Amino acid sequence: MTGVAAPKQGMDMTVTPTGIEGVFVVQPEWFEDERGFFFESYSKRRWEQHGLHLDFVQDNHSRSSAGVLRGFHFQNGLAPQHRLVRCTVGAIYDVVVDIRVGSPTFGQWFGIELSAANRTQLLMGPEFAHGFAVLSEIAEVQYKTTGFHNPAAEGLLAWNDPDVGVRWPVENPTLSAKDSANPSLATYLANPAFHYGESA
Template sequence: MPYTVTQTRLPEVLILEPKVFGDARGFFFESFNARDFCQCTGLDVNFVQDNHSKSAKGVLRGLHYQIQHPQGKLVRVTQGEVFDVAVDLRKSSPNFGKWEGVVLSADNKRQLWVPPGFAHGFVVLSETAEFLYKTTDYYHPEFERSLLWSDPTVGIQWPVGNAPLLAAKDAVALVLEKVEVFP
């Protein structure tokens, strides 16, 4: 199998670890193959957009989601290290309001599948990090919503010593009891 797939505490959120071929010259791995992704995860998804960001240490992006046109995301880090988080926002789910966090780095080459219906965010642990992700729907800014990163009800244990660096929209995000959620 090209990936080792590990279920997290939130069964729909998956860690994918690719088979890496390395020698004295460096390494090679397939970061995505639609047939293998479907075979390993049981998910037949169509990715329509790739995104790439670079952030400095202590930057926290998220927790974002689209209330209409929800996006599934396959995320990875190509330089540096982040703590990546998914929060279940499906009201009908037994895991509503619960979160999962995973360290993704250029060294461990892990990827995380964040399904539609989940908020997503990350904080940069290294001096800088480059973050790449594929989405199953296009970005629709009019439907973007943000869950407050520090919502005490959700209780994410972010590995940040000081207050993270936030975008203005993330600093004024809403808590779980006030955000729009999925059925």
């Protein structure tokens, strides 16, 4: 109607492909003033406007101290998960590794700093191993998944595999007993969970 402003439809976001197919950097818009800030960390409607049709079913939240490194983790085809990761306290260096056998980027990695300050998010498909290192005194990480956690589907990859060669910004990280013994990419190849071109 003339003279009536259209109702606001919420804040937008940018979705930027990375050098690895299936991994995207998501940057929401936010409003900030002297009181603080506000932004939509997730909007199903907004995602669908960007062509992202994902049904998230579980939210996870972790808290870690400086120097902690978690990863690499994934769930295989028994319970595949897309993951949308963000850091809500402190800062982390977030990394994904392509574990699709036959992919032109198999074994390659992408890393980005996620922080409470930059509000950046990272979206990855099921066919990627994921890990992060804490850059701040404390970091809290929250991530949405399209599948439920299933211990029988858990997969692991060594954080320091030279065949992957991640350049972590943390020296002598603190690891769990499990993560300190994760298998190599060569071991993964003996029984791979994902192949390029196959739907997870």
